[in-house]
Amino acid sequence: MIPLKPKGKEGPDLNDAGASAKTILVKTKVSKEGMRAKAASSHESGQYHHGNLRDSLLAASIDILNENGLEALSLRRLAEKVGVSRTAPYHHFKDKSALLAAIAEQGFMSLSQILKTVVSDESLTLEARRKKAVMDYLRFALSHPVQYDLMFGKSLWQADDQNNFQRTAKDCFRQYVHLYEMFQKQGILKHEANPLRLAQLMWAALHGLAKLATEGVFANPQDLEEITAYALEHGIRD
Amino acid sequence: MIPLKPKGKEGPDLNDAGASAKTILVKTKVSKEGMRAKAASSHESGQYHHGNLRDSLLAASIDILNENGLEALSLRRLAEKVGVSRTAPYHHFKDKSALLAAIAEQGFMSLSQILKTVVSDESLTLEARRKKAVMDYLRFALSHPVQYDLMFGKSLWQADDQNNFQRTAKDCFRQYVHLYEMFQKQGILKHEANPLRLAQLMWAALHGLAKLATEGVFANPQDLEEITAYALEHGIRD
DNA sequence: AAGTAGATCTTGACAGTGTCAACTTTCATT
DNA sequence: AATGAAAGTTGACACTGTCAAGATCTACTT
Numbered sequence: 001m002i003p004l005k006p007k008g009k010e011g012p013d014l015n016d017a018g019a020s021a022k023t024i025l026v027k028t029k030v031s032k033e034g035m036r037a038k039a040a041s042s043h044e045s046g047q048y049h050h051g052n053l054r055d056s057l058l059a060a061s062i063d064i065l066n067e068n069g070l071e072a073l074s075l076r077r078l079a080e081k082v083g084v085s086r087t088a089p090y091h092h093f094k095d096k097s098a099l100l101a102a103i104a105e106q107g108f109m110s111l112s113q114i115l116k117t118v119v120s121d122e123s124l125t126l127e128a129r130r131k132k133a134v135m136d137y138l139r140f141a142l143s144h145p146v147q148y149d150l151m152f153g154k155s156l157w158q159a160d161d162q163n164n165f166q167r168t169a170k171d172c173f174r175q176y177v178h179l180y181e182m183f184q185k186q187g188i189l190k191h192e193a194n195p196l197r198l199a200q201l202m203w204a205a206l207h208g209l210a211k212l213a214t215e216g217v218f219a220n221p222q223d224l225e226e227i228t229a230y231a232l233e234h235g236i237r238d
Numbered sequence: 239m240i241p242l243k244p245k246g247k248e249g250p251d252l253n254d255a256g257a258s259a260k261t262i263l264v265k266t267k268v269s270k271e272g273m274r275a276k277a278a279s280s281h282e283s284g285q286y287h288h289g290n291l292r293d294s295l296l297a298a299s300i301d302i303l304n305e306n307g308l309e310a311l312s313l314r315r316l317a318e319k320v321g322v323s324r325t326a327p328y329h330h331f332k333d334k335s336a337l338l339a340a341i342a343e344q345g346f347m348s349l350s351q352i353l354k355t356v357v358s359d360e361s362l363t364l365e366a367r368r369k370k371a372v373m374d375y376l377r378f379a380l381s382h383p384v385q386y387d388l389m390f391g392k393s394l395w396q397a398d399d400q401n402n403f404q405r406t407a408k409d410c411f412r413q414y415v416h417l418y419e420m421f422q423k424q425g426i427l428k429h430e431a432n433p434l435r436l437a438q439l440m441w442a443a444l445h446g447l448a449k450l451a452t453e454g455v456f457a458n459p460q461d462l463e464e465i466t467a468y469a470l471e472h473g474i475r476d
Numbered sequence: 477a478a479g480t481a482g483a484t485c486t487t488g489a490c491a492g493t494g495t496c497a498a499c500t501t502t503c504a505t506t
Numbered sequence: 507a508a509t510g511a512a513a514g515t516t517g518a519c520a521c522t523g524t525c526a527a528g529a530t531c532t533a534c535t536t
Contacts, residue, residue, distance in 0.1 A: 049502060049513060074493060085515050087495080092513090096494065157454035169455075197468040201443065204465065208446025216395035217407075227442065230435040288485080312522060323486050325524075330484090334523065479536085486529065493522065500515070506508085 004138055004225050054092040056082050061103055065146040075099070097155055104150040105165040108172055111140050111151075115175040126182055131232055133179060134206065138228065141210035148210065176203055205231060242376055242463050292330040294320050299341055303384040313337075335393055342388040343403040346410055349378050349389075353413040364420055369470055371417060372444065376466065379448035386448065414441055443469060 050056065060081050064073045075096055076086050093099040118124075118133045141148040150156075156165065180195035180202075189195070209231075213224045288294065298319050302311045313334055314324050331337040356362075356371045379386040388394075394403065418433035418440075427433070447469075451462045 053513080075495090076493070087516085088514050090495075152449065152453050152455065154453050193472070194468065197465055200461065200465045201469050204446035204450055205439065205443040206446065207450055208442035208444065211390065211449060212442055212445055215390050215392050217390065223438065227435055227438045230432065231439050234431070291484085313524090314522070325487085326485055328524075477536100479534100481534085482532085484529100484531075486527100488525105488527090490525085491523095494520095496517105496519085498515100498517090501513085503510105503512075505510090 004135065004142065004228070050082070050084055050088075053082070053084065053088065057089055057092060057099065058102060058106065061099060062106075062147065065103070065150075066144070070146050070149070100150050100153065101156055101165060103147060104153060104156055105168055107144065107147045107151045108165070108168040111137070112168060112172045112175070114140060115172055119175045119179050126179070126186065126188070130179060130183075133176065134202075134228065134232060137206050138210055138213075138224070142213060145214040148214065152207070173199070173203060242373065242380065242466070288320070288322055288326070291320070291322065291326060295327055295330060295337065296340060296344065299337060300344075300385065303341070303388075304382070308384050308387065338388050338391065339394055339403060341385060342391060342394055343406055345382065345385045345389045346403070346406040349375070350406060350410045350413070352378060353410055357413045357417050364417070364424060364426070368417060368421075371414065372440075372466065372470060375444050376448055376451070376462070380451060383452040386452065390445070411437070411441060 057078060060078055061073060064078065064081070075089055079086050079089055089099065093102065114136050115133055118129055118136055121129060121132075124132065151169070176199035177196055180189070180193075180198045183189050184193065184195050189198075209224060209228060212218060218224055295316060298316055299311060302316065302319070313327055317324050317327055327337065331340065352374050353371055356367055356374055359367060359370075362370065389407070414437035415434055418427070418431075418436045421427050422431065422433050427436075447462060447466060450456060456462055
């Protein structure tokens, strides 16, 4: 049986609050003298400028999301947690929705990196990569359910903004296409097979599984694992 | 090509505001003298008792959801639309979330009826029923996107409430299992095939497709149709 | 027929939310 | 040293969900 639940340490968690926001989003240049000790609160301590607010906000947001869910994330609570006034976040995010979009984007960056690593791991057979790409996707969704939700939030995709957000997201998806194209090159797929459609179908199935699982629809917690195993054995192959 | 978008009239829409709430939820007994003409507003007209408030609220909610989306649905706006004071709804729904749950439940009732009709339509071959069950599911999701979202809302499924809501929902799913069992009886499936897993997998794929489509993830509007067609031809078969 | 319990609906109030406007402080550049 | 931009602050507004207390109507008992 395939262990889907994250079991203890599974390598550095790119979405971990402290780590990710600072490492992934390379942007602000931590104040000269290196963030004085109790830098957390510019609001109550005498510091006027926080120095790293954007990243701190993202990190704290993810903390709140993971611990208390989406409904618990209000700009005011967030500001308070970071030790800054209510409206300070507006200097870094136009909107609440802009903040959520940034969180979503970061999620896609993490996921993209995960998938790239798997798909291009030449120490594995193609079939093994396929299996792992499926499992890793589900594992990501299950261990960051709220963030995963955000990543597919309606407003993000309907805006024709052409954020580089959408580009990041599509980068994720392209990994699956790439995988199936390699399958085809090796002649493993049937003639009529269409790598693009296969990838799309597999992605949809994964998305559905992830959603149903995180929403709590599956009565039996083992269902997800067994359906996934079944899918890998039988379905979505050609 | 398979027409997925609802094209004009597609029979009576069970989720239509006026119709559904009154016909599906058989409960209140429309006031004796049969709802005086301008009964809409008990608040501004002299009527103290609305007489049919629960159903009116549901109907009006669905109106708002379809027209303006989930974010536009506030209890206060709703109350005003129905012509009743802010807190009147609380006598019919414990919570805002209880209202949303009721809307979701009604959605599952509609969907359940749709699927039952298809699956037990003996004028069609099994394969034709499978196709139609898939298309009807997607059509439902696409034409009631917000309600569909609500139907899989986290809070609803995680509460161990054992609402009869969950029973209604599972009734939907069982139609697919039933379908695949009939397939198996006719010996169409392979030996190792597992009708339950097949149904679950197909449901997950449908859910994923529906979500991705309504969230606006597919760049090309035709993608949904083509992926679905591809899935019906190749995937999720044995 | 009167009266009363309970369902239904109302206003008042409160804490919480997102966000705008106007102000203050600090940073970076000339 | 001066100055404009960036970052942070308080005050204010409209809106939200929800509770408490009172008003009104319905239905049922006696």
